[in-house]
Amino acid sequence: MSQRDELLTEIAPTGVIRAAVNMSNAALVQLDPVTGSLTGPSAQIATELAADLDCGLSLVQYGSAADILAAAEDNEWDVAFIASDPSRADRFSFSPPYTTVTASFLVSDSSPLRSVEHVDVEGVRIAAARTAAYTKQLERQVRNAIVLHAENPASALDMLVSSRCDAAAGLTESLSRFCEENPGFRVVEGTFSKVPQAIAVHRRCVHTSTFLSDFIQQHCRAGKPSN
Structure with missing residues (x-):
């Protein structure tokens, strides 16, 4: 052959x-x-x-x-x-x-969280897709916030919409598109992950x-x- x-x-x-x-x-x-x-x-x-x-x-x-x-x-x-x-x-x-793509956090417009650095504080609940590569990086970085596992990126966003978390982790471009289609949400400043x-x-x-x-x-x- x-x-x-x-x-x-x-x-x-x-x-x-x-x-x-x-x-x-x-x-x-x-x-x-x-x-x-x-x-x-x-x-x-x-x-x-x-x-x-x-x-x-x-x-x-x-x-x-x-x-x-x-x-x-x-x-x-x-x-x-x-x-x-x-x-x-x-x-x-x-x-x-x-x-390489970047990952950041989506929050509600009324959230006091303004940047990636503000998210990792005690009491903040972050929803993130269980098997996403950026979630694994997030878990290695977080020291104070709580990471809540969602089945997929869409489920993480649903958790934020239903107020079951304070921030949803996701790929920056996907989060930006979500904001365009769903008023009342914004992406915080900065990124927490670069995913090859x-x-x-x-x-x-x-x-x-x-x-x-x-x-x-x-x-x-x-x-x-x-x-």
Whole structure:
């Protein structure tokens, strides 16, 4: 079997590359309401990857990174666009980051919390998605506030809306979009986390891992826009 055939056996075992994308991460992928197509850095790079390998592409949509991880063993996807987090390294190999997103806090307009530094105080309750990479970073940083686990980013926002917490953690761009659609809320100043975004594959896919490392490095060297 040629090197290319070995690669395609790993990255496109069904004949097309099934690329998992996280629809809750608005900084990386969005659904165009007019055309119905997916846009954003994740969709763009997946398209370039398929073109580079002369393969078909299927963008598999998931509601959260947790959903992508849960589907990992069910053979639903071949590559996944998720955060490169050390806690996931036992299951997946990651490409170099193709971009970095930031995380901050959403609060109500009436909240006295003005910046990221103000949030970590005794008595403040922060809702955060249980399996999000930024939540793991948040838990390592917090000294005084209480982190309440939500099932996903949307659930964390619901907790804030229903006054079950004082702040909701999330990706800055997603929180900003929420504010645009829901008056009465604002994003505090600053960020508490920078989360590198990469392409993940199962650790058994050694040929794909090597290929993706080279592919992303070439992508970044070419200076192609990531957003």
